[in-house]
Amino acid sequence: MLKHIHPLAAWYTPEIKDRNARILQRPKALTISNLHKTFEHKGKKINVLNSIDFTAYKREFVCVVGPSGCGKSTLARLIAGLETHEVGAIHIDDDLVDGPGPDRGMVFQSYSLFPWMTVKQNVMFGLTESGMSKNSAEAEAFQWIDLVGLEKFANAYPHQLSGGMKQRVAIIRALANQPKILLMDEPFAALDPQNRLKMQRYLLEIWQNIDITIFFITHDLDEAIYLADRILILEANPGRVQETLSVPLPRPRKEETLLSPEFFATKEYLEKLVHPPTTEVDMEDKLSMVRMVSVNSEVPDIF
Numbered sequence: 001m002l003k004h005i006h007p008l009a010a011w012y013t014p015e016i017k018d019r020n021a022r023i024l025q026r027p028k029a030l031t032i033s034n035l036h037k038t039f040e041h042k043g044k045k046i047n048v049l050n051s052i053d054f055t056a057y058k059r060e061f062v063c064v065v066g067p068s069g070c071g072k073s074t075l076a077r078l079i080a081g082l083e084t085h086e087v088g089a090i091h092i093d094d095d096l097v098d099g100p101g102p103d104r105g106m107v108f109q110s111y112s113l114f115p116w117m118t119v120k121q122n123v124m125f126g127l128t129e130s131g132m133s134k135n136s137a138e139a140e141a142f143q144w145i146d147l148v149g150l151e152k153f154a155n156a157y158p159h160q161l162s163g164g165m166k167q168r169v170a171i172i173r174a175l176a177n178q179p180k181i182l183l184m185d186e187p188f189a190a191l192d193p194q195n196r197l198k199m200q201r202y203l204l205e206i207w208q209n210i211d212i213t214i215f216f217i218t219h220d221l222d223e224a225i226y227l228a229d230r231i232l233i234l235e236a237n238p239g240r241v242q243e244t245l246s247v248p249l250p251r252p253r254k255e256e257t258l259l260s261p262e263f264f265a266t267k268e269y270l271e272k273l274v275h276p277p278t279t280e281v282d283m284e285d286k287l288s289m290v291r292m293v294s295v296n297s298e299v300p301d302i303f
C-alpha cells in the first residue's frame with residue numbers, strides 16, 4: 001500500500017521535527033474531549049461544533065483557523081466558560097471547565113478595557129479583585145506596563161490610546177492575573193497591517209518570556225503561520241477538526257520568516273484547506289446560471 005506523504009513533509013527539517021515532538025511531550029494544558037455544541041435558532045437545533053478533540057500542551061502557541069461560521073469563537077467561549085455544551089468535556093490541566101475562572105485570560109477584538117479607568121487601574125483591577133494589596137498591585141501593574149513600553153501612558157485613559165496600545169493593555173491586563181491559558185479571539189483584526197505585525201511581534205516576545213499557553217483565533221492565515229506552533233484547522237457545517245498542523249518554521253520567528261519558501265508553502269496548503277477551490281467553481285456555476293437567467297428570463301432555484 002502507498003504511504004500517504006504530507007504535502008509539507010519536505011519542509012520539516014530534523015530540528016523542526018524534534019522541536020514539534022518535544023512540544024507534544026509536555027504536560028497537557030488544555031484538553032477538549034468529544035465536544036459537541038448546538039444552538040437553538042427559531043425552534044430548530046443547529047449543530048455548531050461536532051465531536052471536537054484537541055489537546056494543547058504547556059507553553060504551546062495554538063492558532064485556530066477555519067471558514068466563517070465554523071465555530072471558532074464558540075469554541076473560545078466554551079473554553080472560557082462563557083457558554084455551556086451538551087456533550088464532552090474541557091479541562092485546563094486536570095480541572096474541568098464549568099464556568100469562567102482565573103486560570104483563563106481573554107482578549108477579544110473589541111477592546112474590552114474599562115473606559116473610566118486609566119491604563120494602570122485597568123491592569124491593577126484583577127489583581128486587587130483577587131485580594132492583592134493596592135501597593136503590590138500597583139508595583140506589579142507597572143512591571144507589566146514597562147514590559148509593553150507604555151510607561152508614559154500609565155495614567156492615560158483608553159480613549160487617549162491607539163488601537164495597538166489598547167490591545168497591549170488588554171493583553172497585559174489578562175496576563176497580570178497569571179492565567180494558565182490566554183484565549184485570544186481575533187485580537188488584532190481591527191488594526192492596520194503595520195500595527196498588526198507590530199502586535200504580533202510584541203505577543204511573541206511576551207509569550208517567549210512567560211509561562212503561558214496561547215489559544216489564538218484568527219481569519220488571517222499569515223498571522224496563524226507566523227505565530228503558531230500548531231494550527232487547528234476547523235471545517236464548517238458542522239464545525240469539526242479538519243487537521244492539526246505543526247508549523248514547519250523555526251523559532252524565533254523573524255520578519256524574514258514571512259518571506260521564506262516554507263512560509264509560502266504552508267500558506268498555499270492552508271488556503272486549499274480553508275478556502276477550497278470548489279467554492280470558486282460553485283460560484284462560477286452560479287454566475288453562469290445567472291447569465292443564463294438573464295438570457296432565458298427563468299429563475300432557477302439555486303440561491
Ligand SMILES: Nc1ncnc2c1ncn2[C@@H]1O[C@H](COP(=O)(O)OP(=O)(O)OP(=O)(O)O)[C@@H](O)[C@H]1O
Pocket residue numbers: 039040041048066067068069070071072073074075219
Ligand atoms: N448565541 C448564539 N445563538 C445562536 N446561534 C449562534 C450563537 N452564537 C453563534 N451562533 C452560530 O454558531 C455558528 C458559529 O458561530 P461562531 O461565531 O462561533 O463562528 P466563527 O467561526 O467564529 O465565525 P467568524 O469567523 O465569522 O467569526 C454560526 O452559524 C453562528 O450563527
